[in-house]
Amino acid sequence: MGKMMVKYNLRGLFVILLTLIIVLLVNFDGVIHLINKSYIITGGYNYMVSFFICLTLATMLFFYRRLGVEINIDRKLYTIISVFVLLFTLMVVISLYNYCDYKKLFRDIFYLASFILFVVFFKTLNENKKDCNLFCDSFIFLNVIIIPIIGVILGNFDHEGRFTGLQMAASIFGVSMSLLFMLVFCRTYNIYYKLVLLSLCILYIFLSGTRIALLNVFFVLFFLGVKKLIKHKVLIKGLTVSFFGFIILFIIFYFDIFNLDIIDKFRMFTLNDGGSANTRFDWYYDLFLHLKSTLFIGGKGGGYSEFVIGNLPHFDLLRFWLDYSVVFIILFFILLFLVVSLFSQDILLLGLFSIGLFILLSLHNMFQAPMLIFTYVFVLFEMRNEK
Incomplete structure (x- = not known):
């Protein structure tokens, strides 16, 4: 004891x-x-x-x-x-x-x-x-x-x-x-x-x-x-609808990128914002273009994101995607x-x-x-x- x-x-x-x-x-x-x-x-x-x-x-x-x-x-x-x-x-x-x-x-x-x-x-x-x-x-x-x-x-x-x-x-x-x-x-x-x-x-x-x-x-x-x-069963239904809604919106957005350049328009809209938010969006935009060039597969190698923008991207999700792939x-x-x-x-x-x-x-x-x-x-x- x-x-x-x-x-x-x-x-x-x-x-x-x-x-x-x-x-x-x-x-x-x-x-x-x-x-x-x-x-x-x-x-x-x-x-x-x-x-x-x-x-x-x-x-x-x-x-x-x-x-x-x-x-x-x-x-x-x-x-x-x-x-x-x-x-x-x-x-x-x-x-x-x-x-x-x-x-x-x-x-x-x-x-x-x-x-x-x-x-x-x-x-x-x-x-x-x-x-x-x-x-x-x-x-x-x-x-x-x-x-x-x-x-x-x-x-x-x-x-x-x-x-x-x-x-x-x-x-x-x-x-x-x-x-x-x-x-x-x-x-x-x-x-x-x-x-x-x-x-x-x-x-x-x-x-x-x-x-x-x-x-x-x-x-x-x-x-x-x-x-x-919210009751769990109702929540599951809501989440399911939201999930498939997100997938549909992503597909629409994906094809729109090649046709209407929505990203370019949104970037122009934020140019007057100034400060760190605008700087970071410019970084995200640059990384997005690199992802687009790989058909959104990514996988350019460790540190590639920081190399292309000369700084930390301030977005781990995007950085990992470009550096180490969508997988x-x-x-x-x-x-x-x-x-x-x-x-x-x-x-x-x-x-x-x-x-x-x-x-x-x-x-x-x-x-x-x-x-x-x-x-x-x-x-x-x-x-x-x-x-």
């Missing part, structure tokens, strides 16, 4: 240590900047950090297992790992026979691997309720209360006056706060504590000046509302449904939610930002209990 108590106490201390390590890893930009003031380019060390995150998390999972926690690789998890292996193989083969920036290929592979390791991590936590609650509550507390306070003390505001927290980019901080808002909203807390956390998340979103962050909040509230108010996108969406099935029985609805949220997050380079990858998996995990 005494040995069991000692082992459990060690596990509790280990979970707290693990929480601190993960918080540091997902806020790596700000941590590196504290150490090296000359570091001013967001994600400058991404290709190294992605590997370091995978190595650290795999090591921590190994020690966690040594403390008596079983990491059960069941059929569902085995299938998820198998799909990851297919994605990995596809990325490597396409890049070997086409354009390839090996640093960017390396970065993409290890960030995708970190996504899988985060899934394994939350599946393991799900089987140990006390550890799970300790980790989840500690992570939220540190990132909603402690980290922003540190950011305020350090005066972390960018040249436009937008608050960056302990990130280098205000947009990443703002979007991460929208995900933390979702987590707080879904978890069971004292009503006053929950209101304080939710209010802080909204405050930080506004201070970051990030539009997509607010859209994320509306998206999750809409999703939860749909889940509560990659299909497999990745299948992967998301498999991840949802690991945590919940409501596979269809949560699967569609996971794709919608990924598309929103991909507009801020989700697979270049460990904080977004981790909190994204955290949100999918937390949605398992939301009725």
Whole structure:
């Protein structure tokens, strides 16, 4: 009995240590900047950090297992790992026979691997309720209360006056706060504590000046509302009609591209918009033309998107499609449904939610930002209990 108590106490201390390590890893930009003031380019060390995150998390999972926690690789998890292996193989083969920036290929592979390791991590936590609650509550507390306070003390505001927290980019901080808002909203807390956390998340979103962050909040509230108010059978019918409607619109749009140049007209309409939105649309337009030249198959090789526009596209979905092909996108969406099935029985609805949220997050380079990858998996995990 005494040995069991000692082992459990060690596990509790280990979970707290693990929480601190993960918080540091997902806020790596700000941590590196504290150490090296000359570091001013967001994600400058991404290709190294992605590997370091995978190595650290795999090591921590190994020690966690040594403390008596079983990491059960069941059929569902085995299938998820198998799909990851297919994605990995596809990325490597396409890049070997086409354009390839090996640093960017390396970065993409290890960030995708970190996504899988985060899934394994939350599946393991799900089987140990006390550890799970300790980790989840500690992570939220540190990132909603402690980290922003540190950011305020350090005066972390960018040249436009937008608050960056302990990130280098205000947009990443703002979007991460929208995900933390979702987590707080879904978890069971004292009503006053929950209101304080939710209010802080909204405050930080506004201070970051990030539009997509607010859209994320509306998206999750809409999703939860749909889940509560519409009966499942009616919802399935609605989703089926919406799905086939989308397919029909896509076909019409696809053929219209070759006849009426709708994309060109929309681009001209946005030329007066100015700012980052117009710049990014120009990038999307350029990548779209490259996709069009491949008959929307893509598969030009790792880092090709960044090579042709000279910058990060700020749209992971489009970047992955052009770099690694439409097959990659299909497999990745299948992967998301498999991840949802690991945590919940409501596979269809949560699967569609996971794709919608990924598309929103991909507009801020989700697979270049460990904080977004981790909190994204955290949100999918937390949605398992939301009725």
